[in-house]
Amino acid sequence: MNEINLRELLKGNNLKFTKTRKEIYLYLKSTYSHPSAFDVYKEVKKKLPGISYATVYNVLNLFIEKGIIKEISTHEDKKRFDGDVSQHIHLICKECGKIEDLPLNDSSFIITVKEHGWEVEDSALNVYGICPECLKRKRHTRISHKN
Numbered sequence: 538m539n540e541i542n543l544r545e546l547l548k549g550n551n552l553k554f555t556k557t558r559k560e561i562y563l564y565l566k567s568t569y570s571h572p573s574a575f576d577v578y579k580e581v582k583k584k585l586p587g588i589s590y591a592t593v594y595n596v597l598n599l600f601i602e603k604g605i606i607k608e609i610s611t612h613e614d615k616k617r618f619d620g621d622v623s624q625h626i627h628l629i630c631k632e633c634g635k636i637e638d639l640p641l642n643d644s645s646f647i648i649t650v651k652e653h654g655w656e657v658e659d660s661a662l663n664v665y666g667i668c669p670e671c672l673k674r675k676r677h678t679r680i681s682h683k684n
Contacts, residue, residue: 538566550603560584561596565606565620571627571636573617607661609636627663632671639664 543562544554552558560581565572572580578593597618600606609617611629617636626639647657667675
């Protein structure tokens with residue numbers, strides 16, 4: 538996203554364009570790591586050395602409130618953030634905490650929800666399990682213990 542589009546996005550949400558908001562948003566749009574607030578703070582601080590953690594946290598919450606970003610709750614009750622607001626699935630590893638995006642091509646669950654009389658305003662689908670790397674590690678550990 539370029540600066541002009543970001544200015545329009547913020548203006549459309551009745552938010553003033555600031556360097557802080559710009560850097561936080563651009564960082565979230567540039568990563569698929571689903572960072573924590575502290576991770577965002579560490580990255581943005583590289584470009585804006587005077588920024589405080591509280592400022593980053595407040596901007597993140599403001600962006601969530603306006604629907605500009607999404608918040609993901611992990612199994613550890615840690616807040617993580619996603620700059621991709623399109624409908625997609627989050628695969629969350631209960632072992633290492635990794636979060637991976639998966640496209641959501643079939644929105645049949647939304648149709649089902651609507652059939653129950655609900656008006657869908659937003660949706661988030663989190664799937665909790667164990668990622669391939671952790672499964673591999675577990676299998677390797679089991680094999681090592683047997684020998």
